[in-house]
Amino acid sequence: MTKVARTPLAVALRYQAPQAPKVVAVGRGELGQRIIDVAREHDVPLETNPALAEALSTVELETEIPHELYVAVATILAFILRASAKPAAKPLKP
Helix, strand or coil, X not given: CCCCCCCCEEEEEECCCCCCCEEEEEEECHHHHHHHXXXXXXXXXXXXXXXXHHHHCCCCCCEECCXXXXXXXXXXXHXXXXXXXXXXXXXXXX
């Protein structure tokens, strides 16, 4: 059995509350890998979800995500926000 290398697919979203997230970049192959590399260079959280990436890859750039994908994207954004939240400062002991 031959292992087939997957072609990277990357979709970048921008979220500025209270608006819905927008698709700001989509790329496959070398461009997809470059989007992933740039995200890593800038400590942008990454999520691996091939089905969602495929669905989002059909959205026109600078367009808000469709209502049908709100729940899936909101779940990911909530996870990222929780993971990136800084822990509360511990009170100093007297």
